[in-house]
Amino acid sequence: MRSIGLKLxxxxxxxxxxxxxxxxxxxxxxxxxxxxxxHMHTMFSLDxxxxxxxxxxxxxxxxxxxxxFDIGGVTKQLKRPLxxxxxxxxxxxxxxxxxxxxxxxxxxxxxxxxTLRSLESLEQKQEWFYNYVLKNARENPTPxxxxxxxxPSTVKSAWQIMVETAEQHNEPGVFTAMxxxxxxxxxxxxxxxxxxxxxxxxVPAAPISYIDVNTEEELWDWMRVQEAEGQQLLxxxxxxxxxxxxMFPNTDSSGExxxxxxxxxxxxxxxxxxxxxxxxxxxxxxxxxxxxEFSDFENADSIQDNSGRKFHARDFVRxxxxxxxxxxxxxxxxxFQFGFVGGTDSHNGLxxxxxxxTFIGGHGPEDGTVERRRTAGxxxxxxxxxxxxxxxSGGWAIENTRAAIWDAMRRRETxxxxxxxxxxxxxxxxxxxxxxxxxxxxxxxxxxxGVPMGGELPQAGVAPTFTVYAEKDADGANLDRIQIIKGWxxxxxxxxxxxxxxxxxxxxxxxxTGKLAPVGNTVDLTTAMFTNDIGAATLIGSWxxxxxxxxxxxxxxxxxxxxPTPRWTTYDAVRNNxxxxxxxxxxxxxRAWGSPIWYQP
Amino acid sequence: MIVRIIKEPLxxxxxxxxxxxxxxxxxxxxxxxxxxxxxxxxxxxLASLSARFESVWKRSPQPEEMQTMTEDLIRERVLxxxxxxxxxxxxxxxxxxxxxxKMEFFAASIAEAVEPEDxxxxxxxQANAEDYQTPLQLALEQIYLGERVSPEDSSAALAALMSGAxxxxxxxxxxxxxRFEMTAMRVLDNSFxxxxxxxxxxxxxxxxxxxxxxxxxxHLVRLSAKSASTLPPLDxxxxxxxxxxxxxxxxxxxxxxxxxxxxxxEIVLPTTDDAS
Numbered sequence: 001m002r003s004i005g006l007k008l009x010x011x012x013x014x015x016x017x018x019x020x021x022x023x024x025x026x027x028x029x030x031x032x033x034x035x036x037x038x039h040m041h042t043m044f045s046l047d048x049x050x051x052x053x054x055x056x057x058x059x060x061x062x063x064x065x066x067x068x069f070d071i072g073g074v075t076k077q078l079k080r081p082l083x084x085x086x087x088x089x090x091x092x093x094x095x096x097x098x099x100x101x102x103x104x105x106x107x108x109x110x111x112x113x114x115t116l117r118s119l120e121s122l123e124q125k126q127e128w129f130y131n132y133v134l135k136n137a138r139e140n141p142t143p144x145x146x147x148x149x150x151x152p153s154t155v156k157s158a159w160q161i162m163v164e165t166a167e168q169h170n171e172p173g174v175f176t177a178m179x180x181x182x183x184x185x186x187x188x189x190x191x192x193x194x195x196x197x198x199x200x201x202x203v204p205a206a207p208i209s210y211i212d213v214n215t216e217e218e219l220w221d222w223m224r225v226q227e228a229e230g231q232q233l234l235x236x237x238x239x240x241x242x243x244x245x246x247m248f249p250n251t252d253s254s255g256e257x258x259x260x261x262x263x264x265x266x267x268x269x270x271x272x273x274x275x276x277x278x279x280x281x282x283x284x285x286x287x288x289x290x291x292x293e294f295s296d297f298e299n300a301d302s303i304q305d306n307s308g309r310k311f312h313a314r315d316f317v318r319x320x321x322x323x324x325x326x327x328x329x330x331x332x333x334x335x336f337q338f339g340f341v342g343g344t345d346s347h348n349g350l351x352x353x354x355x356x357x358t359f360i361g362g363h364g365p366e367d368g369t370v371e372r373r374r375t376a377g378x379x380x381x382x383x384x385x386x387x388x389x390x391x392x393s394g395g396w397a398i399e400n401t402r403a404a405i406w407d408a409m410r411r412r413e414t415x416x417x418x419x420x421x422x423x424x425x426x427x428x429x430x431x432x433x434x435x436x437x438x439x440x441x442x443x444x445x446x447x448x449x450g451v452p453m454g455g456e457l458p459q460a461g462v463a464p465t466f467t468v469y470a471e472k473d474a475d476g477a478n479l480d481r482i483q484i485i486k487g488w489x490x491x492x493x494x495x496x497x498x499x500x501x502x503x504x505x506x507x508x509x510x511x512x513t514g515k516l517a518p519v520g521n522t523v524d525l526t527t528a529m530f531t532n533d534i535g536a537a538t539l540i541g542s543w544x545x546x547x548x549x550x551x552x553x554x555x556x557x558x559x560x561x562x563x564p565t566p567r568w569t570t571y572d573a574v575r576n577n578x579x580x581x582x583x584x585x586x587x588x589x590x591r592a593w594g595s596p597i598w599y600q601p
Numbered sequence: 602m603i604v605r606i607i608k609e610p611l612x613x614x615x616x617x618x619x620x621x622x623x624x625x626x627x628x629x630x631x632x633x634x635x636x637x638x639x640x641x642x643x644x645x646x647l648a649s650l651s652a653r654f655e656s657v658w659k660r661s662p663q664p665e666e667m668q669t670m671t672e673d674l675i676r677e678r679v680l681x682x683x684x685x686x687x688x689x690x691x692x693x694x695x696x697x698x699x700x701x702x703k704m705e706f707f708a709a710s711i712a713e714a715v716e717p718e719d720x721x722x723x724x725x726x727q728a729n730a731e732d733y734q735t736p737l738q739l740a741l742e743q744i745y746l747g748e749r750v751s752p753e754d755s756s757a758a759l760a761a762l763m764s765g766a767x768x769x770x771x772x773x774x775x776x777x778x779x780r781f782e783m784t785a786m787r788v789l790d791n792s793f794x795x796x797x798x799x800x801x802x803x804x805x806x807x808x809x810x811x812x813x814x815x816x817x818x819x820h821l822v823r824l825s826a827k828s829a830s831t832l833p834p835l836d837x838x839x840x841x842x843x844x845x846x847x848x849x850x851x852x853x854x855x856x857x858x859x860x861x862x863x864x865x866x867e868i869v870l871p872t873t874d875d876a877s
Contacts, residue, residue: 026782079795080787080790080791080795081787103706103709103710104710107656110653114699117699117702118695118696118698118699120694120695120698147657150656168840168844423776437774438774439774439775439776440774440775440776441774443776469776471776471817472816472817473816474790474791474792474793474794474795474797474815474816474817475794475795475816476816536748537748537816537817537818538748538775538776538817540774
């Protein structure tokens with residue numbers, strides 16, 4: 001029996017050898033789009049644990065790869081597995097969570113942790129969190145470890161679990177599991193959080209937290225030390241919308257004006273910004289961008305009701321890009337030259353669970369029921385109905401490996417979408433042919449004669465042309481249009497912007513006021529269904545910047561919009577036979593944002 | 602789930618686990634009988650008090666501090682004993698959840714110590730073969746005809762291809778790859794939309810066929826090869842098999858442990874009359 005089994009194995013082995021060569025997709029020099037999650041919390045984040053998250057990092061990666069899990073009585077499974085993912089638990093309290101979770105770990109039997117493990121009601125949980133975390137954070141200018149902290153060995157042990165789990169799940173060519181963590185700096189309630197992602201498993205013995213270093217400058221100093229030791233890492237800032245003017249500031253954390261050194265440092269360590277996540281879209285806000293007809297999209301206004309997080313124009317990504325141009329003119333280097341990625345920041349271990357039609361909340365019991373999503377919210381942060389589900393990251397890379405995806409992030413050849421797997425691509429250069437019709441030829445020429453998204457145009461005396469292409473989600477809604485958003489700073493140092501409709505579906509015309517007619521709407525609000533009878537599957541086009549002035553710094557980024565589809569609140573209402581909510585839109589136009597191309601004189 | 606036969610080693614472990622548990626109860630000096638009128642504070646208790654103090658204050662406790670903590674421990678034991686006498690633990694969700702957790706942790710720690718027997722991995726791997734199979738793969742060429750194409754136009758394109766027309770003359774420009782080497786169906790679906798690959802399974806090899814609908818429109822497809830799904834040898838997928846086996850084993854041990862305990866109880870449920 002046994003020998004027959006062996007023979008069978010041997011022939012299976014031969015078959016596999018024969019097929020491995022083709023299973024391993026070849027590198028594509030024109031690059032493929034890969035989709036993934038760059039912001040996910042598991043039970044190793046204290047706030048997630050309090051919210052009943054019992055998903056381990058291992059389970060989070062398995063979910064990303066397509067496995068089904070039961071969460072709060074609902075079976076969740078991605079319709080399409082992800083290409084890459086990173087677990088990014090809060091570095092703060094990660095050691096305390098190790099003590100809490102692992103039986104026999106130092107500090108496991110501490111009475112406060114025994115209580116933590118036994119909390120029942122939402123009120124008890126909120127009270128415990130207030131007493132041990134929030135109170136501490138509010139009463140101390142810099143946070144400290146709680147009394148149940150059992151020492152740095154617990155931080156290392158927790159980190160080791162993160163690293164080993166990512167190692168186990170990383171399958172070059174099939175699935176990329178990145179090692180990462182979140183540094184959760186929040187001075188005075190201003191959200192300055194950053195996610196740190198590593199290129200490989202060459203990582204430090206422990207992550208660094210807001211308890212260890214209290215300013216972003218010190219975080220970069222720490223990153224510099226890691227780099228000197230041969231590690232490759234980058235930071236992604238997120239929720240600039242809740243940063244109280246401090247994510248893209250005029251001064252450093254000590255109140256001094258930005259310096260050339262600040263600009264160089266930040267630009268090097270923070271090549272990316274998280275455009276959107278469950279706590280809102282940070283691109284623009286309708287209040288500051290009334291002229292942008294698509295700015296009223298997941299504005300998450302109720303964030304302003306908490307911790308004094310009032311919005312400013314500079315808190316938004318487009319505002320930050322403009323401040324960056326101004327600083328670039330002043331200092332010679334643009335500190336805020338970042339590309340776009342997207343994440344969920346969900347605290348339930350469900351990687352890129354961004355489908356509007358199956359939203360179950362992202363914060364355990366806080367937003368885990370239809371009632372709480374409609375009438376309550378996530379304590380200290382946002383109203384349930386303002387949640388946006390979150391977004392997804394895209395990257396153009398030659399293959400699906402850690403190195404290739406991380407390198408795409410490093411050179412900012414990335415994009416973010418509000419959930420659907422829309423692919424968007426842009427090239428810029430003075431020699432690009434206008435009005436492309438073949439996307440493959442457009443891409444080849446783009447790499448040959450121009451720069452891809454995330455890049456910088458070389459010095460030029462003539463107007464650059466931008467070629468753009470967008471492809472709908474193969475399982476999703478059609479596309480409405482592609483726009484290019486140009487921002488520039490004039491010689492007086494004033495920042496300006498303009499939005500160009502580059503290419504659109506159907507035979508619509510731009511009217512006398514410069515507006516393109518809306519694409520239409522096929523959504524049936526009684527059934528939450530839509531059709532693809534309007535819009536286009538793909539769009540391709542170009543735009544030449546005839547107002548280009550070689551003495552003015554500028555950025556250009558593409559935004560591709562879908563036709564209207566139901567918002568998650570509409571699916572919630574239809575599924576539960578409830579009326580639609582008055583104060584949130586019933587339909588939305590999902591979108592993709594491609595990283596900018598810059599010009600610096 | 603596959604119904605698994607209870608293997609001897611598992612039973613052994615449960616027995617050992619039970620013995621360890623019994624031994625704990627024997628040697629543990631904390632009161633096992635809630636009605637006991639004697640409270641014994643041992644050296645181990647004092648050492649643990651001292652260690653807990655040190656972890657917070659980073660120094661050893663003074664004698665008077667030790668005295669206070671000991672008094673407090675006695676107070677706790679007295680009150681706990683009295684509470685147990687009064688049955689205050691019953692029906693308290695927090696206490697019950699904690700006790701349940703302790704039992705589950707205990708069973709899990711036994712499970713973690715279990716090593717696979719000879720041949721056990723092989724058997725597990727065979728029994729769950731579908732989890733380890735390399736997925737079915739297709740190699741193909743495709744022509745994108747466009748988003749909205751009439752049946753007449755697609756038939757005409759297909760006829761032209763069959764009579765030897767150059768595919769390049771018929772296709773619409775697109776970023777979708779024109780040719781796929783052996784590619785898993787899931788990867789094809791990622792490019793073309795869910796269900797696309799499945800609709801090609803019965804296509805003839807080496808002949809143009811279609812039209813096939815993708816998320817982008819109509820396509821004509823020529824399959825060049827189709828691989829059966831194959832089972833790689835165990836050593837190639839050992840890490841995954843091992844981790845799956847451990848996960849399954851842990852659940853099995855916990856279930857078995859629970860079942861063993863449960864057999865010691867008579868479970869009385871309300872009859873239909875009581876419930877109504």
